[in-house]
Amino acid sequence: MSTQNIECLIIGSGPAGYTAAIYAARADMKPVMYAGMQPGGQLTITTDVENYPGYPDGIMGPEMMELFRKQAERFGTDVRYGMVTKVDFSQRPFKIEVDESQHLLAETVIIATGASAKWLGIPSEQKLNGKGVSACAVCDGFFFRGKEVAIVGAGDTACEEASYLAKICSKVYMLVRRDSFRASKAMQHRVQNTPNIEILFNTETDEILGENKVEGMRVKNSQTGQTKEIAIQGFFVAIGHQPNTDVFKGWIDMDETGYIKTLPGTSKTNIEGVFACGDAQDKVYRQAVTAAGSGCMAALDAERFLAANKHAVA
Ligand code: NDP
Secondary structure, eight states: OOOOEEEEEEEOOSHHHHHHHHHHHHTTOOOEEEOOSSTTGGGGGOOEEOSSTTOTTOEEHHHHHHHHHHHHHHTTOEEEOOOEEEEEOSSSSEEEEETTTEEEEEEEEEEOOOEEEOOOOOHHHHHTBTTTEESOHHHHGGGGTTSEEEEEOOSHHHHHHHHHHHHHSSEEEEEOSSSSOOSOHHHHHHHHTOTTEEEETTEEEEEEEOSSSOOEEEEEETTTOOEEEEEOSEEEEOSOEEESOGGGTTTSOBOTTSOBOOOTTSOBOSSTTEEEOGGGGOSSOOOHHHHHHHHHHHHHHHHHHHHHSOOOOO
């Protein structure tokens, strides 16, 4: 067992975590980052990123995260590979366990563990991921300009993304597994009143068709069991996200779905000295640029907290 005192511990290595690290390192807080199970976060499983300002020609998600990492390391961030497996936020310095074996002490903690998209779990979805299958309409919708696409889901996200896609694509099939929506009435009305959105109720996805790119889908009516094939070029999954916050349960206030609650307009959690940023606390915007912005907020909040609560840091 090794014990070390860390001034600013950042958990998670997506845009939020790296931006927090850049700010914390430049403020001389000697940040240590644990990169987690998917170093670089959700952007490492996307292709072109065209909506992040500063990249007029776009950039591949994995390359972008490599640049984030380099920038954070340039100012002295200690990026380590490992998973935080337990925390004790009962008093400062906070106790953190990594990979069930290593024990650390941290004066401040920035949670930037992100969220993971939920998937249907069918083999063709995995096979065609990034080849026409996507879990982010705002990120990838543009590649299907003028084409026919489908989106699965019946919540607010699915409705919002279907409306977004309808502006870009010629036709959007919305696959709703039950006979009704889960989304708010306002969102339901919006999709119902959009002429190029066709809602297929009681419809499940049997298979996404195509070898190297999406060419169609086979859907099944859950009432009759009848299947049919429909030609599409893009297939979007919008059945919810799961914030990666399990390890903080019992310490940090969360909503019923596990998103961390922060004091509005700040990154402060219910525990003084613990801050949250990025998708772990944002279920509405979920963009790289908003995550990065909130990571900056978390580092500034942590810096101010440390200045106001000077503890001996070894
Ligand atoms: P939700 O959990 O609200 O909805 C998920 C949807 O996916 C449900 O309709 C569910 O169906 C469906 N679904 C789940 N699993 C499957 C499956 N295997 N096959 C087919 N369909 C499936 O997630 P959202 O991401 O939509 O929203 C999360 C939260 O964020 C909500 O509280 C929402 O209100 C909020 N939000 C608010 C926005 C806003 O205010 N502008 C925008 C976006 C989100 P079923 O209904 O049958 O369970």
